[in-house]
Amino acid sequence: MLQYTTFDTPLWELILVGTEQGITNLHIMTDQTKRQFEIDPSWKRNDSLFDKAKTQLLEYFAGKRKEFTLNLIPQGTDFQKKVWSALGKIPYGEVRTYKDIAIATGNSNSSRAVGMANSKNPIPIIVPCHRVIGSNGKLTGFALGLKAKEHLLNIEKGK
CATH class of the missing domain: 3.30.160 (Double Stranded RNA Binding Domain)
Incomplete structure (x- = not known):
């Protein structure tokens, strides 16, 4: 239950x-x-x-924790879980592009699919989908709003 x-x-x-x-x-x-x-x-x-x-x-x-030590059981497709696993490897305070994550999952042409999997992440913050940005360096595509993404990235920059 x-x-x-x-x-x-x-x-x-x-x-x-x-x-x-x-x-x-x-x-x-x-x-x-x-x-x-x-x-x-x-x-x-x-x-x-x-x-x-x-x-x-x-x-x-509060800016005092850089990684989480929690048991996670996200529900999704095998591809989504592969993307979410790659997200979990992005270091605190750093960002990656959708293309970077596509490459990390073994298919450099899957940037759009990575974006869709990113948007379906059921455990944001802990699985840091907010650390993924557009190839032009801009904040893009955050299902919880770009202001929220910016707030989370600012926490990690110590702002």
Whole structure:
């Protein structure tokens, strides 16, 4: 059975969803989000299950945490999981292009597919899809809004 919690960060309210085995979803309640996300009535609220994740996320927002040590169980296709794995290897404070991620997944011509997989990332922040930018160096395509992407990158730059 899926369980969830909600909590406030300095920027937004977050919703975490998962099981005893790990986190399946993280939703950021931004004013620019293009994602629809609702808490399913069958889910059970369990704040204590997510204590470690909440602590680590709040440390991240405070600029004190550079990597997460949480069990993640994102649901997606094999290709999406390959992309999300590559995202997890982007160092804190650095960015990569969609093309870089395409190359890292073994198909340099899959930049557009990488962008689609990136947009479906169910665990943003922890799986750092915000660290992917356009080949021209501009912030592009963040399902939770470009302002949110900019905020996250600024946290990692110490701003």
